[in-house]
Amino acid sequence: MTILDDDEYLHPAPEGSDGLWSDNLWFSFCDREADIFGINHFHVTNKGYARFSTCLVIDGIPMPWANKVPWDDIGKFDVLTDGGSMTYQVIKPQEELRITADNEKYGFDVTFKARFPVFDYNDCIGGNPLKSAGEYGGHYEQGLQCNGDFEVRGGPRAGLRTIDCYSHRDHSWTDRFRGGSPWEPNKPATREQSLGHYWPSIQTDSMHLNAFGYMSPSFKAVNPERSSIGGFLSDKNGSRPIQGAECLDCRLEDDGRSAMSFRYQFTLPDGEVIHVKTGRKYAQSVNGLMRGENDAECLLDCYEGFFDFEVEETGERGYGCAEYSINPPFPRWRY
Numbered sequence: 001m002t003i004l005d006d007d008e009y010l011h012p013a014p015e016g017s018d019g020l021w022s023d024n025l026w027f028s029f030c031d032r033e034a035d036i037f038g039i040n041h042f043h044v045t046n047k048g049y050a051r052f053s054t055c056l057v058i059d060g061i062p063m064p065w066a067n068k069v070p071w072d073d074i075g076k077f078d079v080l081t082d083g084g085s086m087t088y089q090v091i092k093p094q095e096e097l098r099i100t101a102d103n104e105k106y107g108f109d110v111t112f113k114a115r116f117p118v119f120d121y122n123d124c125i126g127g128n129p130l131k132s133a134g135e136y137g138g139h140y141e142q143g144l145q146c147n148g149d150f151e152v153r154g155g156p157r158a159g160l161r162t163i164d165c166y167s168h169r170d171h172s173w174t175d176r177f178r179g180g181s182p183w184e185p186n187k188p189a190t191r192e193q194s195l196g197h198y199w200p201s202i203q204t205d206s207m208h209l210n211a212f213g214y215m216s217p218s219f220k221a222v223n224p225e226r227s228s229i230g231g232f233l234s235d236k237n238g239s240r241p242i243q244g245a246e247c248l249d250c251r252l253e254d255d256g257r258s259a260m261s262f263r264y265q266f267t268l269p270d271g272e273v274i275h276v277k278t279g280r281k282y283a284q285s286v287n288g289l290m291r292g293e294n295d296a297e298c299l300l301d302c303y304e305g306f307f308d309f310e311v312e313e314t315g316e317r318g319y320g321c322a323e324y325s326i327n328p329p330f331p332r333w334r335y
Contacts, residue, residue: 003120003140005093009076011137011173013046019178020293021046023171025088027099027112028201028321029146030282030306031165035059035157036150037283037306039321040099042080042088047293048072052086054101055304057283059157064288065103068295094118094142097169110148110163116208116234118142124230125241129212132228134176141170143201143208143234166203168210168321177292177299185328191256192216196301196325198247200264202276202309204318208234209276211245211266215324233268243267248275250324257326258284259305278322279308288334296335301326 013021025042038056050071055064069082080088089098097112121128121139130136146167151160188194195215202209211231231242244267251260263277283306290300305322 002122003094003118003138006076007138007140008090008093008097008171010044010074010080012074013175014135014137017175019175021173021175022177023173025169025171026287027097027144027146027169028167028304029056029163029165030167030319030321031146031163032282032319034150034161034163034165035282036161036163038064038285039287039304040086040101041287041289043289043291044071044074044080046074050080050082051289051291052082053289054086055285055288056106057285057306058106058152059155060283061155062285063105064285065101065105066288105154106150106152108148108150108163110146110150112144112146112167112169115143115145115166115203117239119210119232119234119239119241121230123241124232125243126228126230129228129230130172130174130176134174134178136176137173139170139172139174141168141201141210141232142239143167143203143210144169166208166318166320168201168203168208177290181292181297181299185332188216188327191252194256194326195250196327197323198250198262198264199323200262200276200309201320201323202318203320204309204311204316206235206316207318208239209242209266210234211242211264213245213247215247215250231266233266240269242269243271257301257303257330259303259322259324262305262307262322262324274314275312276309277312278305279310279317282306282308290329296333298329298332298334301329 022045027040043051053066087100100109144167213229249263287302
């Protein structure tokens with residue numbers, strides 16, 4: 001593991017690079033008792049701006065919020081903020097972090113504490129599989145415990161709630177949205193061909209299991225260099241790379257985009273093979289900040305499904321987020 005404490009902050013673009021470069025920070029909420037699910041996302045660029053967002057589902061109702069502000073300071077920060085509506089602090093690198101939000105619909109003040117050590121995606125078997133989608137300076141992930149207060153400011157259940165749940169975060173610095181998009185995106189001929197990546201974050205009382213890969217067989221056949229997988233297992237023995245993963249089944253609703261269920265196969269660090277299936281689905285949100293410099297264009301439909309999970313071989317149960325993508329983004333233009 002090569003992640004340094006300084007990597008918790010912002011990274012300059014590589015020397016000689018004049019394209020879009022960004023730090024991206026992602027934190028999940030998955031609280032079944034509070035009925036609050038979704039992600040918090042920060043997208044800080046080398047182009048003089050930063051995007052802040054909360055893509056949340058509260059009591060089954062989508063309640064996203066987003067803001068874009070000037071930002072020129074790249075490096076270490078005391079507080080990453082849009083001016084007060086949303087803030088991010090590194091309390092103790094790799095161990096404790098804090099996010100606050102304050103808007104018309106809700107406000108919260110939560111801390112995220114490490115359940116397990118950070119995992120550096122460069123330590124995946126075969127290296128970081130994300131590099132096929134762009135230049136990556138780094139990418140790391142971590143299983144967390146999230147605690148704090150959340151005030152809902154509307155609806156039939158307005159009031160103060162407590163957040164107490166497993167959480168997950170990632171942090172990347174990359175040029176993945178530097179390139180332009182095609183004039184007209186290709187439309188897959190079949191539903192299977194529309195499937196993009198899968199990226200579950202499965203947490204139980206004993207472990208955090210994470211994996212990245214691609215679902216569509218036709219996509220993998222055309223892009224063999226992008227068919228590699230990555231991921232890790234965190235447990236009492238630390239965080240180590242898994243040997244393999246596959247999404248065996250992704251069932252979609254009639255709209256062809258909303259995931260109904262998943263079934264995965266994982267080969268663990270010691271070679272053991274397990275299967276994990278989803279149970280109850282609680283919510284689904286869309287990561288709304290998959291943008292380049294054009295605020296009107298969505299470059300990736302990145303869905304976040306929140307499910308119960310069960311390990312078939314042992315019956316061990318947990319919950320978490322099942323991220324996935326559908327190609328091409330639809331609607332493409334969101335303004």
